[in-house]
Amino acid sequence: MNWTAIKSIYFFEMARFFRTLAQSFISPVISTSLYFVVFGAAIGSRIQEVDGVSYGAFIVPGLIMLTIMTQGISNASFGIYFPKFIGTIYELLSAPVNFLEIVIGYVGAAATKSLFIGLVILATSFFFVDLTIAHPVAMMAFMVLTCTSFALFGFIIGIWAKSFEQLQLVPLLVVTPLIFLGGSFYSISMLPPFWQTVTLFNPVVYLVSGFRWAFFGLADVPIITSLAAIGGFTALCLFAIWWIFRTGWRIRS
Amino acid sequence: MTAILEINDLKKVYEGGFEALKGVTLSIERGEILALLGPNGAGKTTLISTICGISTSSSGSVFVDGHCIEKDFRVTRSKIGLVPQEINLEPFETVMNTVRFSRGLFGKPRNDAYLEKLLRQLSLWEKRGNRIMELSGGMKRRVLIAKALSHEPSVLFLDEPTAGVDVELRKDMWNIVAELKATGVTIILTTHYIEEAEAIADRIGVISKGELLLVEEKSALMKRLGQKQLQIELQEPVTALPEALQTENIALSGDGSTLTYTYDTQAKRTGITKLLADLAAAGLQLRDLQTEQSSLEDIFVGLVQEKST
Structure with missing residues (x-):
């Protein structure tokens, strides 16, 4: 394992994040505050409680998930697409590194960035709602796993994309709707039975449910199913990346 | 001298069926400067990209210092530095950071003393804190060289290092190459300028349409290619x-x-002085004079024809 190379990629990518640290902080704090105002105050005044949890607190796990999933994808996809776009990928391809080292470097940095933003949102939430975390270790584990798996997914999108438009396509058209329809802001038990069944085909449901369990001990689906879903998704992404580097698809002519 | 690079029957066929390399066999000696001369689309960049791992080969083998580029890719790639044709650099990074990144990427531990020496050698030390986007085109090319040399490679590939640069910078590049040779680095450069190959190479290879037409000592080849014609209008x-x-x-x-x-x-002696004297002695009045040198294209055509006969 070329640990020096992994460290170099990781810190080079993190440097990009630290260059724009203020924006990285301010943007999630403002958008989270807006969500609390709109969902928590406006809608929350009508819903009051969901399964014994105040609506304002209930949406916190969903909000964090929404952000770390989209941030994980955008950080990792941009991280690998940018060298492709400006041509510096030649250096990566001619360096004595294998696919795993490249992935650990890029995906590790992207996951760290989204984890960091997730924690900022969690901290912001404490200003708006009374929040107690039932299973803090499980909460952190879910967060790390989600950041990593969505960064892996973003990495694939970054390799697949041939333009900046394509880079935005999957996150906007597929991921965001899945997150909004995945029970981020409601319990799926609030839906009519037919839509409850349909929703179970949405993989995000399992992640949000597991994460919410870590906060409140409440879940739409069994926790083991949530873990299996996130584990399966991570394995699928890893397999896809292994195949990409083995065949050189869209990176090596 | 022993061969540091052995290329055996290397072929590259792209998906559409285009044959970019048609069985290239070449041996490069340790410490020499080899110039690969060829027109655009000859296969120069494909050859370099394949050796460096950017492209995959269709068949054939390449050994760097006795190591196979596929099986021992970690060893071979750490021995190679590549300066690409295009200026591919992170615009927002500083010179020092981008060079330090390259060294780390190639698995070498941080060594700021070596990087300082390298940046000073390339007249980049004063610019080490500047962002790449603030540098001139010539400086950016130097940064590319610094990145390629950051992990102390024994073989350096320069892909058309002076394409589109002014005369002064071209001479600067030639000096840098000469200095690198003095430090024992083997250099393979591609170019389509005969005068560039003439100025810095020990041996010259001519490549056209994916085939290596010849590899010769510079002096022997220049003698062959150095014919010129003087047209005298009476x-x-x-x-x-x-x-x-x-x-x-x-x-x-x-x-x-x-x-x-x-x-x-x-x-x-070119014999031009005697010719002009003979013309004057014969009483011939001259209207105009002009000289013509065979273009590289003419030379390639000649070489291809020579090979096929």
Whole structure:
């Protein structure tokens, strides 16, 4: 394992994040505050409680998930697409590194960035709602796993994309709707039975449910199913990346 | 000298069926400068990209210092530095950070003393804190060289290092290459300028349409390629050449108005002074003079024809 190379990629990518640290902080704090105002105050005044949890607190796990999933994808996809776009990928391809080292470097940095933003949102939430975390270790584990798996997914999108438009396509058209329809802001038990069944085909449901369990001990689906879903998704992404580097698809002519 | 790079029957066929390399076999000696000369699309960049791991080969083998580039890719790639043709750099990074990143990427531990020496050698030390986007084109090319040398490679590939740069910078590049050679680095550079190959190479390889047509010592090749023609337009046409001018190097055009003198630019004496004296002695008045050198394209055509006969 070329640990020096992994460290170099990781810190080079993190440097990009630290260059724009203020924006990285301010943007999630403002958008989270807006969500609390709109969902928590406006809608929350009508819903009051969901399964014994105040609506304002209930949406916190969903909000964090929404952000770390989209941030994980955008950080990792941009991280690998940018060298492709400006041509510096030649250096990566001619360096004595294998696919795993490249992935650990890029995906590790992207996951760290989204984890960091997730924690900022969690901290912001404490200003708006009374929040107690039932299973803090499980909460952190879910967060790390989600950041990593969505960064892996973003990495694939970054390799697949041939333009900046394509880079935005999957996150906007597929991921965001899945997150909004995945029970981020409601319990799926609030839906009519037919839509409850349909929703179970949405993989995000399992992640949000597991994460919410870590906060409140409440879940739409069994926790083991949530873990299996996130584990399966991570394995699928890893397999896809292994195949990409083995065949050189869209990176090596 | 022992070979540091062995290329055996290397072929590259792209998905559409285009054959970019048609079985290239080449051996490069340790410490030499080899210039690969060829027109655009000849396969120069494909050859370099395949050796460096950016492209995959269709068949054949490449060994760097006795190690296979596929099986021992970690060893071979750490011995190679590549300066690409395009200026591919992170615009927002500083010079020092981008060079430090390259060294780390190649698995070498941080060594700021070496990087300082390298940046000073390339006149980049004063610019180490500048962002890449603030540098001139020439400076950016130097940064590319610094990145390629950051992990102390023993083989350096320079892909058209002076394409599109001004004369002054071109000479600067040649000096840098000479300095690198003095430190023992083996250099393979691609170019389509004959004069560049002439100025810095020990050996010259000519590549065209994916085939390596020849590899020769520079002096031998330049002698072969160094033929030039002097066209002399006469004031009044003549019916035949005066006796003093009847040599195999001089030809008279059909209408008797132009003399063509073929000479060797590499020879000690080109014979032009004597020719002009002979013309004056024969009482011929000159209207105009011009010289022509075979273009690289002509030379390639000649080489291809020579190979096929």
